[in-house]
Amino acid sequence: MAQDNAPIKLSVQWQDMPNDGSLDYFARSNHLSSRSIRLAESEVIILPNNTALSVASSDKHIFAPATKEVLSVLQTDGIQVQIYDDGKEKQELILKSADVILPILLFIEKVALPLGLGILGKWIYDRWIKAKTKSPTSIRVEYAQVEKDGAIVRWRRVEGPVNDVYRLLSEETSALAEEIRKT
């Protein structure tokens, strides 16, 4: 009997990360210091991807290889952004495959959220879609928004083929911009 070997196509969609709405929980989940986050003085903090490996370390942070590129594109477009720093050693995530994990973006200022995600989306488009460079097998985008009172308003992640992720990021950006416009 002939077997159907066609791969099952899973739909790519945003995943809301489980959390209790508190910055402390968010920080603990990502092996970060909530105090260091509160002390940050920028609109966006680029966070390490400490949970990307099987075991998280207590004495260092693991940053995505694209951290500096993302920092640069956000800064170039006028966003106040900094790389998370609590004094621990910073190392890089090393994955020898075509999968790309982007750094986690934590938005402190609500207004920066659609702008920052829009810039990120444009960078993804220019880097992999427009340039027609060899696309990563999958790309992961993750972001969170924290209010001034320390509440995590949203924390979402999407992972999949670059065209799908770009499309979802664009839709998310538009929806957030509309939400801000209405408030």
Place this chain on the structure above:
Amino acid sequence: MKGDSRKDAGEVTEEAEWSTQCKDSASAALRVANNLIEEAEKALKEGKRVDAETHYRSSLVNIREALLWEPEEAHSSYLHNIGHRIHDTFGCQLEFKDGLYWITCPVMLSHIKGGFSIGGSGRVVCSICGGNTIDCPHSKGQVYRNVVASKNYGICNICEKKECEHEEGQTYDRARAFGIVVDLEFDHVSFVRNPANPLCAIQSYSMSESDLLEMLPEEEHDQITYGDSVIPCHHCLVCNGM
């Protein structure tokens, strides 16, 4: 700042360099394969069948290597073509070892997509300034000028080669920043669709009795005694790699 930033128009991108490397590596592998095939044909003419078969089967490894570097139909077709020739001249069967049948033929293995990728973390130093790449002011992939050549960690920071003509202490322009991984902490090995090193591919896999029976027509099941039967392979008769 150590290393002035200037992005040159027309500078070769990393992707273009990687593409060239893949092409060159595939060509080199094919040259080796073609030499082996020549040796095989010469041996066959001289009646040296054992040598001929050895050379032919070795050539399959190199053609598959070319295919891994450049996954193109032409390479796949060539691989199957030579495989067919080997099948018709010498016959092919599954290897039995350590209580299992094994697929070791590069032609069969060429149908498995994917390979192995390591994952971990490491302290990565900047080739331009030697600082931590996360904290230093340089960006990987960006081209800098006035870069002082050094061969820390055995790699030239100007050209990324182990051996070159760049002199340590001299200043050079057009040095692309890259990261040098030191103190790698290994975490896992994954099986992924696109490993960074295309040669990290499966080299052989075993077939249990159930795997084997699944591949054979039901009417042949009673004819097989796992471990005792010689299992022929006729893959190249039914597949041309296209």
